[in-house]
Amino acid sequence: MSQIGAPHGGTCPKSPRSRTLRTVAALTSAVLAVTALAGCSADDETDAAPLAAQDNAPAPRDRVADGGTLRWAVDAAPTTLNAFQADADATTSRIAGAVLPALYTLDQRGRPQLNPDYLESAQVVETEPKQVVLYKLNQQAVWSDGREIGAPDFVAQWRALSGRDTAYWTARNSGYERIEKIERGKNDLEVRVTFAKPYADWQSLFTPLYPKQVMGSPDSFNDGARTALKATAGPFLLKSVDSGSGDVTLTRNPRWWGQAAKLDTVVLKAVPRADRAEALAAGTLDLAEIDRSTADRIALALRDARAGRNGAQAALAHGPGSSITPSKALASWALAHGSDEEKAEEVRAARKKNQEAIARYASAQDTLAKYAVRKSLEPAYTQLSLNGESGPLSDERVRRAVARAINRQELAESVLKPLGLPAQPPGSHLALAGQAAYKDSSDALGGQDTQEARALLADAGWVPGGAVKQPAGTKAGSEAEKAGAEKKKKEKEEAEKAAVESGKPAKSTATAPADAKKKSDDASGDAPSDEGLYIVGDDKPGERRAAPAPVAGGPESATRVLVPAPAAARESAALRARAEALDTRPEALEARPGALDAGTGAAARADARQAAQPDRGMPGAYAPRGTAAPAAVPGAGQALGKDGKALSLRFVLPSGPGSESLRAVGDRIVRMLDAVGIRTEVTKVSDESFFKDHIASGDYDLALYSWPASAFPATDARPIFAKPEPASDGSLMVEQNYSRVGTDRIDQLFDQAAGTLDEEEARELVRQADARIWAAAGSIPLYQRPQLVAARADLVNAGAWGFAAPRYQDIGFKKAETSKGSERNR
Numbered sequence: 001m002s003q004i005g006a007p008h009g010g011t012c013p014k015s016p017r018s019r020t021l022r023t024v025a026a027l028t029s030a031v032l033a034v035t036a037l038a039g040c041s042a043d044d045e046t047d048a049a050p051l052a053a054q055d056n057a058p059a060p061r062d063r064v065a066d067g068g069t070l071r072w073a074v075d076a077a078p079t080t081l082n083a084f085q086a087d088a089d090a091t092t093s094r095i096a097g098a099v100l101p102a103l104y105t106l107d108q109r110g111r112p113q114l115n116p117d118y119l120e121s122a123q124v125v126e127t128e129p130k131q132v133v134l135y136k137l138n139q140q141a142v143w144s145d146g147r148e149i150g151a152p153d154f155v156a157q158w159r160a161l162s163g164r165d166t167a168y169w170t171a172r173n174s175g176y177e178r179i180e181k182i183e184r185g186k187n188d189l190e191v192r193v194t195f196a197k198p199y200a201d202w203q204s205l206f207t208p209l210y211p212k213q214v215m216g217s218p219d220s221f222n223d224g225a226r227t228a229l230k231a232t233a234g235p236f237l238l239k240s241v242d243s244g245s246g247d248v249t250l251t252r253n254p255r256w257w258g259q260a261a262k263l264d265t266v267v268l269k270a271v272p273r274a275d276r277a278e279a280l281a282a283g284t285l286d287l288a289e290i291d292r293s294t295a296d297r298i299a300l301a302l303r304d305a306r307a308g309r310n311g312a313q314a315a316l317a318h319g320p321g322s323s324i325t326p327s328k329a330l331a332s333w334a335l336a337h338g339s340d341e342e343k344a345e346e347v348r349a350a351r352k353k354n355q356e357a358i359a360r361y362a363s364a365q366d367t368l369a370k371y372a373v374r375k376s377l378e379p380a381y382t383q384l385s386l387n388g389e390s391g392p393l394s395d396e397r398v399r400r401a402v403a404r405a406i407n408r409q410e411l412a413e414s415v416l417k418p419l420g421l422p423a424q425p426p427g428s429h430l431a432l433a434g435q436a437a438y439k440d441s442s443d444a445l446g447g448q449d450t451q452e453a454r455a456l457l458a459d460a461g462w463v464p465g466g467a468v469k470q471p472a473g474t475k476a477g478s479e480a481e482k483a484g485a486e487k488k489k490k491e492k493e494e495a496e497k498a499a500v501e502s503g504k505p506a507k508s509t510a511t512a513p514a515d516a517k518k519k520s521d522d523a524s525g526d527a528p529s530d531e532g533l534y535i536v537g538d539d540k541p542g543e544r545r546a547a548p549a550p551v552a553g554g555p556e557s558a559t560r561v562l563v564p565a566p567a568a569a570r571e572s573a574a575l576r577a578r579a580e581a582l583d584t585r586p587e588a589l590e591a592r593p594g595a596l597d598a599g600t601g602a603a604a605r606a607d608a609r610q611a612a613q614p615d616r617g618m619p620g621a622y623a624p625r626g627t628a629a630p631a632a633v634p635g636a637g638q639a640l641g642k643d644g645k646a647l648s649l650r651f652v653l654p655s656g657p658g659s660e661s662l663r664a665v666g667d668r669i670v671r672m673l674d675a676v677g678i679r680t681e682v683t684k685v686s687d688e689s690f691f692k693d694h695i696a697s698g699d700y701d702l703a704l705y706s707w708p709a710s711a712f713p714a715t716d717a718r719p720i721f722a723k724p725e726p727a728s729d730g731s732l733m734v735e736q737n738y739s740r741v742g743t744d745r746i747d748q749l750f751d752q753a754a755g756t757l758d759e760e761e762a763r764e765l766v767r768q769a770d771a772r773i774w775a776a777a778g779s780i781p782l783y784q785r786p787q788l789v790a791a792r793a794d795l796v797n798a799g800a801w802g803f804a805a806p807r808y809q810d811i812g813f814k815k816a817e818t819s820k821g822s823e824r825n826r
Helices: 042-046 090-099 151-161 218-224 273-281 292-306 311-318 326-336 341-368 396-405 408-419 450-459 477-502 514-524 567-581 586-590 602-611 660-674 687-695 744-755 759-776 816-825
Strands: 069-074 104-106 112-114 119-126 132-137 179-184 190-195 236-241 248-252 265-270 287-289 371-386 640-642 648-654 679-685 702-708 779-792
Touching: 069 090, 090 236, 090 248, 090 265, 112 119, 151 179, 151 190, 273 287, 273 292, 273 341, 292 311, 292 341, 292 371, 292 408, 292 660, 292 779, 311 341, 326 341, 371 396, 371 408, 371 660, 396 450, 396 660, 408 660, 408 779, 648 660, 648 687, 660 679, 660 702, 679 687, 687 702, 744 759
Parallel strands: 069 265, 069 287, 648 679, 648 702
Antiparallel strands: 104 112, 119 132, 132 190, 179 190, 236 248, 248 265, 287 779, 371 702, 371 779
């Protein structure tokens, strides 16, 4: 992801050097039952496999031909080759994976594995008084200039990324700032890294590893690696970057000490996703991530081929020629050869144009039949982000209501089921199924429940008719009570004065006849009445109390029925108790720092005060006036309002050609929210401005975008969910927390997870943090993104890798003698 600006001043990062760079995979929201937590145990879930296996046509190396060129589509030419700069993108990462050392790579379950091409071993050898990691390097590992990979390269990268020298324009320093020193071990092949404080995610460091020629000075770091690399150390070399075409050419590295690359050349071709169907149809690509429409067209071409239809026959069956019937063809021929020359010329031009379209379609279908669609689930999830900085969503009850209105299962099925992929909504913000830290903590928020969503909205004051402004002069709350008291006092004084003048004793309030009291009460507006009053427990499911008759000249009549005032406090407390209950560590049981879970808005502080009040919500108790009871909430679809303002949320979606699926999900969400009375204003913006001008700057209420999963959530996910901090100019410093919702306790759990060397403890702390992220309801994971890849049928060890990193040296084309098996891979 490129550096995101903040033109509106809503995003104020601490510093480019303090942010963790994360790739947004696509420009692509709760009341608790007070019952015990449901769901699988951590042991059950962490041992589970990923929801979908990788699909990359695996083949042993002896069945892969030597040589050949792979044309691989990327979104754009890289703006830099330095993966630690702010404008690094997915193309930068792909190049780095092929030409630079990766000390650890991810396996099929998204777990880091030591890479033997560069390391013989790496382990924590000391924990007291400081953590020390000893790296033993592969003795054959050398840079392309012949120099050994060693301690000087580690030192240069640490100094560049530590954040101590601001002359380095870095995008991240997570982990490097914890290093105290790096030194040579017993020999040149040993590197000792000493940490100033413990760091659980030390395996995330030095990948990719750049040569000291790149990291050694600010100038070489900032500008020297934008278009070229002075040295590399991977199975491929960087040969050229064509600024005109955007093509990046990689060639086999003759100094590579590992298993030799099967391909001679890899050409990364800059082809926007909207143009990939055409490029594939023209046969100019061998491997490309694609959207659903392109995948459908390839599948159609494969069905035609298996049915024995060539491209020309397919064009007549379902292409441009499918609408031509014999009678239409005869009529067209007659007009083209008729006596009306002007009409004949027009028809001949149309016939020629149609024949050309049929020919193009036929050729495209013949070419597309040579590809296979390989599919899996991408290591990323699409979420509904709720901007809690201001407006209705700054109230956590409204955020929970949005979350409870959303049917995540329906949304996941709408995207994944047609593709034949498992449609299970993610249960975690911080890991995906198959990863070690994964546990479904969504119960900390709760599932879809329309009635609960409506009750939450009512408790937050968003009620039917609330958008209608009251007539001028209408008094409410303490102001009305004060006016009533003053009126009674004035009436009493007037009565006493009249009694003195007449010589008769004044009637006291206590001894006055009943009819006089009733008259006085009626006059003062305090007559006993159940108008607008609800007795807790006195309602029945499905029944509604009769509305009082409208008062002439009074405010708009609406049934005002009430629920217990402590409801919101109990819901808030239950959410946190649910999340707190997940923390079973002894130190957590001894001290529950509930105050640290306070959010950033006024609603969170109000809930905290209400939570300290006694529970007055027992059956038979009188609830205060002004809150709506669930029994009185009208049917689905009725708009809600508060203080004369309608409840409406601005839903921002990208408008680009590759975002059709995202917009379809957005349409479903709009209908789900409408069912509980939440109106949405859908705003479609260009892909270029979607993230920079709206998400990062906070110019939205609801938005759909994606985050990638990480093998190191304590490090990589912290800036995404860190509690926003106020800046001196009044804005919020949000790092990458674009929902602007967080708590001190979440931050504390991330810090604890990153600082323990006990792997299971670190995973448990990450799960505790995730439960609280669910309870805060700032981000609602909806579905794991589909990964669709078009690949030439004879291309092996390439496709939809899922979690795993590509092994570039194994990618290639099948040997000729095994080409008969290509049909099986389609």
